[in-house]
Structures are given as structure tokens and as C-alpha cells.
Amino acid sequence: MTTAEAADANTIPILEAVGLTKVFGTGDDRTVALQDVSLDVAPGEFVTVVGASGCGKSTLLNLIAGLDQPSAGTLTVRGNVALMFQDATLLPWLTAAENVELALKLRHVPKAERRARTAELLGIVQLDGWGSHRPHELSGGMRQRVALARCLAQDAQILLMDEPLGALDAMTRDHLHDEIETVVRDQGLAVVFVTHNMREAIRLGDRVVLMGSHPGRILHEELIPLPHPRVMDSPEIATRAADLTRRLKSQGHAHVG
Amino acid sequence: MSADVLTPVVDDTPAAPPGAGRARLIYGWLWPKALAIVLVLAFWQVIVWSGWRPTYVLPAPAETLQTLGGMLGTERFWSAITTTLTRAVIGFALALVIGTTIGVLVARIRPLRLAVGSLITGLQTMPSIAWFPLAILLFGLDEQAIMFVVVLGAAPSIANGVISGIDHVPPAFTRLGRVLGASPVSLYRDIVLPAAMPGYVAGLTQGWAFAWRSLMAGELLVIIAEKPSLGAQLEFARQFSKAPQLLATMLVILILGMLVDGLFSSYSRRLRRRRGLDVGV
Numbered sequence A: 001m002t003t004a005e006a007a008d009a010n011t012i013p014i015l016e017a018v019g020l021t022k023v024f025g026t027g028d029d030r031t032v033a034l035q036d037v038s039l040d041v042a043p044g045e046f047v048t049v050v051g052a053s054g055c056g057k058s059t060l061l062n063l064i065a066g067l068d069q070p071s072a073g074t075l076t077v078r079g080n081v082a083l084m085f086q087d088a089t090l091l092p093w094l095t096a097a098e099n100v101e102l103a104l105k106l107r108h109v110p111k112a113e114r115r116a117r118t119a120e121l122l123g124i125v126q127l128d129g130w131g132s133h134r135p136h137e138l139s140g141g142m143r144q145r146v147a148l149a150r151c152l153a154q155d156a157q158i159l160l161m162d163e164p165l166g167a168l169d170a171m172t173r174d175h176l177h178d179e180i181e182t183v184v185r186d187q188g189l190a191v192v193f194v195t196h197n198m199r200e201a202i203r204l205g206d207r208v209v210l211m212g213s214h215p216g217r218i219l220h221e222e223l224i225p226l227p228h229p230r231v232m233d234s235p236e237i238a239t240r241a242a243d244l245t246r247r248l249k250s251q252g253h254a255h256v257g
Numbered sequence B: 001m002s003a004d005v006l007t008p009v010v011d012d013t014p015a016a017p018p019g020a021g022r023a024r025l026i027y028g029w030l031w032p033k034a035l036a037i038v039l040v041l042a043f044w045q046v047i048v049w050s051g052w053r054p055t056y057v058l059p060a061p062a063e064t065l066q067t068l069g070g071m072l073g074t075e076r077f078w079s080a081i082t083t084t085l086t087r088a089v090i091g092f093a094l095a096l097v098i099g100t101t102i103g104v105l106v107a108r109i110r111p112l113r114l115a116v117g118s119l120i121t122g123l124q125t126m127p128s129i130a131w132f133p134l135a136i137l138l139f140g141l142d143e144q145a146i147m148f149v150v151v152l153g154a155a156p157s158i159a160n161g162v163i164s165g166i167d168h169v170p171p172a173f174t175r176l177g178r179v180l181g182a183s184p185v186s187l188y189r190d191i192v193l194p195a196a197m198p199g200y201v202a203g204l205t206q207g208w209a210f211a212w213r214s215l216m217a218g219e220l221l222v223i224i225a226e227k228p229s230l231g232a233q234l235e236f237a238r239q240f241s242k243a244p245q246l247l248a249t250m251l252v253i254l255i256l257g258m259l260v261d262g263l264f265s266s267y268s269r270r271l272r273r274r275r276g277l278d279v280g281v
């Protein structure tokens, strides 16, 4: 499955997965989490991945992030990768600012620059003045913003996001959609954004990738040519969401090989 | 708009509380201890009143406290306390270094863990007094015999604290470290060890309790001439049937143990509170 139509022909994809397969366990415990998954992402492209729980979305991101090795297939990543976890995963003994700063420290950014850069990043995610608070003193949405700032601190070209907004209320989520979109476009990042929510996928994605389970595989890819920023409750998104959801349901559990 | 985007108006930064707050904190920490002491004294007085034992064997709290007051004025008492506390500090410090090193090694190195993991827990269940005959054979009736047992008493708990602290580091934190590109050293320094702190402090608290118990057993058994200590003072008080002095010394031992334990638990509470963890009652 190629996406030549997605990016213009002469850009080199920043991320190229060919025939990725991931098998966990052996014998009776054997789970094929991913089977023959191929996906290209162009620089600056926003790709959203939708699929049922357990279809291998996190597995795919873990492979791209290098946290796990594929059982088969090749993966070419032309840039640094940052991963944003579902539950923020801030370190509770550090303040918001120190959490962001840690990413700079581990990248060996000189100490003198770190403080200013941290303040700048907290500003980008609209958390000026909250730097000295500890994670448990922040709301869920604020924690995700700190996590986003920490990802930006990694100075990566590819941002992987694993259902980062799943636990948030609709209003905070809408707000963060706007913010993520702005930040990502300003910095020219390529994004792979995983979600359960079809409308969220269409709201954000230049391209939506549908995944099916057992085994985890790509069912369909759809370009979303609507202009940004989009409104999640708009009729255009609702129609497309209904269409793609139908598609996912009809193919999702069809047994393959 | 969502409350999320409001600019901060909160100014109660979790830094050091102002004077009044601190006083209240100390008061809040002190009164349960004071109440415990009052309860013990009352219970004790009731037993004395019951006439269960003559007062030359079991003196009343008032008499004991009076003896204690007199003791506080003697040089011998302060030299005893100094000896005992010096031993406690040195012994605990040794146990800290040894226990922490062993704990980190065992937590890191799998074969070592299989080999010594259960041994450490086994050592922890070993009553420290059972070590003394061996210690005395090895080192004679000497300072080193006491240190040996204090370290053996405390180090396993500390090592176990390190191991369980490291074992309970959420895997998500180590994954985060890898995503952030941490080297093995910085993964440990910046993520694993800080995350393991609550377990470590629990191990230190328990290690202290064991060190203190072992030390008292040691001071009762290994009495060094010309070197007064709290344990020796207990033993002499028994030999010369000085019941008020015996009980007064016991009170001192109890209070010292509680004080140090209080330091550990208030540190542990602060640590947990800063992380937004449940601090219990």
C-alpha cells in the first residue's frame, strides 16, 4: 500500500515502514500484533491512526520510537522521534519545568540555555507561570501540555502521539487540538497521532489510517482535503466520520490469512 | 473557556511554610507522641498501684522520672548517650553504604539477584542477637563485635528497600527515559533512583529500627570497661537492682528510638506528599 498520492512525488518520506510485522510470545500465547504494515509519512504531514482497542496502534508507535524491535519488515526513520504517552507520564518528583528541562538535559543542552528554553516551551503550550507546580497539582489537560512541551524539547522532527487526549473532557480536548495543530505546523513536525475517536482523527489528520485487528493491519487510508483548522462538530467531519466508521466496522474483523 | 487556560492565581507554592505553619506542623507531630507517653505512664502507674510487684522492683513513674532528672545531671549519663549514639550513627552509616551498594547491584544484575535475593530476605528474618556469639568469637568483646551485628541487622533491610524501590519503578518511566535518549547512567541517576526513593526511605526506616535493636542487644552483651553506654547502664542497673535507674534508662532508649524514627517518617511523608502520593493518617 503506497501513499504516493499523499505527498508530492519528489519528497522523501521522513518515516518509511515496509512490511512491518510484530509477533509477541510463542506457541499458544502467540499474538500477531502487527502484520505486514506499510506506512509512509512525509515531512510535516499529520497522519492519524484509528482502530479498535488491541489492534496494535501502540505497538506500531513503539516500533517507530525504537522501544521495540519488529519481527519482520524494515523501518526507516529520517530524523529524531519524540513520543507522547497516553497518560502524560510526568515524573512526580519533578516540577513541570523540571520535567521539560530533563529532556533538554538528556540531550546535553548546556545548563545555561536550559532554563530559558524551558520557559519558552512552557510559553508555547500556554503554561507560563505554572513551571514550579508539581504534576499532581496540575489538571489532566495541563499535564498533557507539559508532556507536549517535553516532546518539543526533544527537538525531534517526528512526533508520535499515543491517544494523548483520550482522558480529557471535550472542551479541553478541543482546545488542545487547536494548540497541537498550531505548534506542530509552526515547527513543521511530522505527526503520527493515534486515537479511538474517528472525528478527532478527521479533525486533525491530513490523512487518516484505519487499522483492523487480529492480526493488526492497515485496512484503508484516506486523505482529508478539508482546510485547517477544522471544527470537530462540523457536518463535513460528521459525514466523513460516519463513512469511515462504517468502513472500519465492515472490514475490521474480517479474517485475513 | 476551560479553566485550564486561566493564568495562575495560585500563590501557595509548596515551598517551606511560614513560621506559624511550621510551628503547627511540629505541634501536630508532637502531640500524638506526647499522648502516647501519657498513656504509657498512666498504665504503668495503675500497675504500680495494683501492688502487683513491690516498688523496689517496679518503681512508680514519678520516682523513675525523678531518677531520670538526676541522671541527666551526671557526666556519666551524657558520656553513655554519646557512646551509644556514636555507635548508632557509625553503624547505620556503614549499613547504609553496604546495604545500598548491595541493593543496587542485586537489583541490576539478574544472576546476582537469583543467587542472593532470597538470602537478603533470609538475613532480615535472622534475630540479630543470634549473631553475637559468632561476633564475639570473631572480634572479641570489642567495639567491632557490636558494629558487625549492627551492620548485619540494618544492611539487609536497606538493601531490600533499594531492591523493592527499584522493582516498583513504573515501566513507563524507564520507557520514557529511553524515549528521551537517556544513557544507562543518566537513566539510573535521573529516573530510576529518584523513582525508587519512597521504597528506599522505607528500607532506611526499617534499617534504623533493626540497627537500634541490634545495638542495644550488643551493648548488653559486649560491655567494654571504662566505656559507659546506655546498654551497659541497663545491665549495671539490673545487676545492682537499681530499678528506677533501669526504667529511666529504658525510657531514654525508647525516646531516642522514637525521635529518630520520627525523623525518618516525617522525611518519608514529605517525600510522598511532594509527589502527590497518599500520605496516610
Ligand SMILES: Nc1ncnc2c1ncn2[C@@H]1O[C@H](COP(=O)(O)OP(=O)(O)OP(=O)(O)O)[C@@H](O)[C@H]1O
Residues within 6 Å of the ligand: A024, A025, A031, A032, A033, A051, A052, A053, A054, A055, A056, A057, A058, A059, A060, A216
Ligand atoms: N509486550 C507485549 N507482550 C505480549 N503481547 C502484547 C504486548 N504488547 C502488546 N501485546 C498485544 O498486542 C496486541 C496489540 O496491542 P497494542 O497495545 O498495540 O494495542 P492498541 O491498538 O494500542 O490498543 P489500545 O487502543 O487499547 O491502546 C494486543 O493483542 C496485545 O495484547
Ligand SMILES: [Mg+2]
Residues within 6 Å of the ligand: A057, A058, A059, A162
Ligand atoms: Mg494503545
